[in-house]
Amino acid sequence: MNIEEIQSEWSKDSNVDKFRLTEESLNVPKLHEKYYRLYFEERMRLHKLKMHHDELEHILTDFFKKNLTTEELAEYDLEYPDKKIMNADVPRHVMNHKDMVELNMKIAVCQEKLEMIKSILKQVDQRSFQINNAIKNRIFEAGG
Secondary structure: OOHHHHHHHHHHHOOOOOOOHHHHHHHHHHHHHHHHHHHHHHHHHHHHHHHHHHHHHHHHHHHHOOOOOHHHHHHOOOOOOOOOOOHHHHHHHHHHOHHHHHHHHHHHHHHHHHHHHHHHHHHHHHHHHHHHHHHHHHHHHOOO
């Protein structure tokens, strides 16, 4: 699920029908399960991306140090650059490689989605209190 889809779902789910507060309070566990499942899936995705990041960093470091065999070059679809790269410059070249930049962007998006879902989960956790306060306010306004 992408960020826009999560936002769209939360736009629907965040509405509380003030005339059906009992049903809304009973719906809280379902909302929690829905967004916690998304959170868990996204956390697993982030772990996989980070593992891939570490693997790619290792491969690219070996690549820029020219430590890969011709079989490995073919497997990773890489060709050695014509110029010699100094060891001190290898980390910079690794981080600026197109595959690493793309992977870092995926990791950043995944982290943003996790932050959004965490925020939604906090609001879902507070929903019971908000509904309870709304019910108490109605009782108070009714003179009870």
